[in-house]
Structures are given as structure tokens and as C-alpha cells.
Amino acid sequence: VYFATNTNAGPAINNLLSAKVALALDDVTLTVTGKDLINTQDIGVSAKLAASKELAVTARGGYVVGTGAWNAGADVVYTAADYKATLNTTYASAGTLAVKVVAESTTLVNGATMSLTYNVADILAGLGALTAAAKITF
Numbered sequence: 001v002y003f004a005t006n007t008n009a010g011p012a013i014n015n016l017l018s019a020k021v022a023l024a025l026d027d028v029t030l031t032v033t034g035k036d037l038i039n040t041q042d043i044g045v046s047a048k049l050a051a052s053k054e055l056a057v058t059a060r061g062g063y064v065v066g067t068g069a070w071n072a073g074a075d076v077v078y079t080a081a082d083y084k085a086t087l088n089t090t091y092a093s094a095g096t097l098a099v100k101v102v103a104e105s106t107t108l109v110n111g112a113t114m115s116l117t118y119n120v121a122d123i124l125a126g127l128g129a130l131t132a133a134a135k136i137t138f
Contacts, residue, residue, distance in 0.1 A: 013039065027051070041065035054079050069093050082107045096122040112136045 004016045015038045022031040027050040035042040046060035058075040073090035083105040090098045104115040113135040120128025 015039070039066065073098075095124070097124050099123045099128070109134070111138075 001019045002017070005014065007013045007016050013036060017037045018033070018035045019037065020031065020033045022029060029048040029050075031044075031046045031048070033044040035044070042062065042064045044060065044062040046058055048056060048058040050056050056075075056077045056079075058077075059073075060075070061070070061072040063070045069092065071090050071092040073088065075089075076087045078085045083103060086100070086102040086104075088098075088100040092098070099118070099120050101118045102115060103117075104113060106113050108114045115131075115133045115135075117131045117133070118128060119131070120126055
């Protein structure tokens with residue numbers, strides 16, 4: 001649970017109240033979140049299934065009481081010895097379909113995290129961008 005009387009990060013929010021509850025049942029983790037519960041009331045629910053040691057699949061959805069906006073999506077994460085691959089998709093009530101695909105390795109170059117990301121806010125309306133990155137630790 002988090003409460004602040006005033007936030008200055010991003011849009012200023014008075015009386016920000018957020019909460020999160022998670023429950024782990026065998027290979028499934030259920031999570032319910034509530035963001036800005038006093039004002040916009042952004043509610044989210046997710047169910048993550050650890051399908052195997054390498055594969056995790058999450059189904060999620062959200063609804064904003066203040067605006068009536070909603071979203072539904074899925075995340076798939078595959079973790080191998082030398083890399084991690086992630087696929088995130090989200091369909092929103094505005095008719096948009098966001099897609100993000102990431103391939104990441106911490107073993108390809110010693111002391112660096114190498115990644116290749118394809119990201120598009122709405123694949124139904126645009127092509128998105130491909131980004132290669134290297135984060136080097138000292």
C-alpha cells in the first residue's frame with residue numbers, strides 16, 4: 001500500500017493511494033493492483049503461469065473507473081542459459097494493439113547486457129521501431 005498527499009512526478013496528484021496484493025498458488029501467481037484509488041481508480045488483474053523452468057505466460061487486464069478505459073494483454077517470457085526473450089501485447093479500448101518483442105543477453109559480451117527490441121504503440125496503425133542497445137557495467 002502506498003499513500004502520498006501530493007506527487008510532483010509526472011502529473012501532480014493529490015491524495016494518491018495505490019495498493020497491490022499477490023497470491024502464489026503452485027505455478028500460478030495472481031495479482032490485483034489498484035492505482036490512484038481515490039481519484040481515477042485504475043484497477044488491474046493478472047495471472048502468471050510458470051509453464052516450465054524456462055517459460056512463463058501472463059494474462060492481464062485493467063479497467064480505469066474514472067474514464068471507462070480498459071485493456072487486455074498477454075506476456076510470454078522464455079529464459080535460456082544465454083538469453084531471455086520476451087513478447088508483450090496489449091489491446092486497449094481505444095482500438096490500439098501495442099506489441100513489444102525483446103531479446104536480451106548478459107553472456108554474449110562479458111560485463112554487458114546486449115538487447116534487441118522491437119516496439120510499436122499500435123501495430124494496426126504503424127510500423128514501430130527496432131532498437132539495439134548495450135548496457136555496460138563498470
